[in-house]
Amino acid sequence: QVQVVESGGGLVQPGGSLRLSCVASGFPSDSYAVGWFRQAPGREREGLLCIASSGSITIYATSVKGRFTISRDNAKNTVYLQMNSLKPEDTAVYFCVADDVGCSGHVSGMDYWGKGTLVGVSP
Numbered sequence: 001q002v003q004v005v006e007s008g009g010g011l012v013q014p015g016g017s018l019r020l021s022c023v024a025s026g027f028p029s030d031s032y033a034v035g036w037f038r039q040a041p042g043r044e045r046e047g048l049l050c051i052a053s054s055g056s057i058t059i060y061a062t063s064v065k066g067r068f069t070i071s072r073d074n075a076k077n078t079v080y081l082q083m084n085s086l087k088p089e090d091t092a093v094y095f096c097v098a099d100d101v102g103c104s105g106h107v108s109g110m111d112y113w114g115k116g117t118l119v120g121v122s123p
Contacts (some may be wrong), residue, residue, distance in 0.1 A: 001027035002112045012086055013024040018119060020081040022096030024112070034072060034079040035110060038092035045095070047105030051079060051107030060105030063089075086109040086121045093118050
C-alpha cells in the first residue's frame with residue numbers, strides 16, 4: 001500500500017526559507033516519480049516541480065523557478081522541497097504526490113497524494 005506523507009510546513013516571513021519533506025513508501029522499487037503541488041485559498045491546485053526516478057527534474061510553475069528546488073534521497077525514500085525567497089503569494093497548502101508512471105503537472109496525472117502541509121508567508 002503506497003503512502004505519501006509530507007511534513008515541514010509552517011509560518012515564515014517574506015524572504016525566508018522552508019524545507020518540506022515527503023516520504024513515499026510502499027512502492028516495490030525506486031522507480032517512481034515524486035512531485036509537489038500547492039493550493040492557495042480560492043485558487044486551483046497547481047503543479048510546481050517533479051523529480052523522476054532518474055533524477056530528472058521538471059518545473060511546471062514559472063513562479064517558483066530559481067527559488068524552489070527539489071531533490072530526492074532514495075536511501076531514505078524521501079524527497080525534499082527547498083523553498084527560498086518566499087513571498088506572501090506562496091501561502092498555500094503544499095501536497096506531495098507520487099506516481100509509478102512518471103511526472104505530471106496535472107492533478108489527474110499523479111496517483112498518490114499526501115494530505116498536505118500548510119505554508120504561510122506573512123510579515
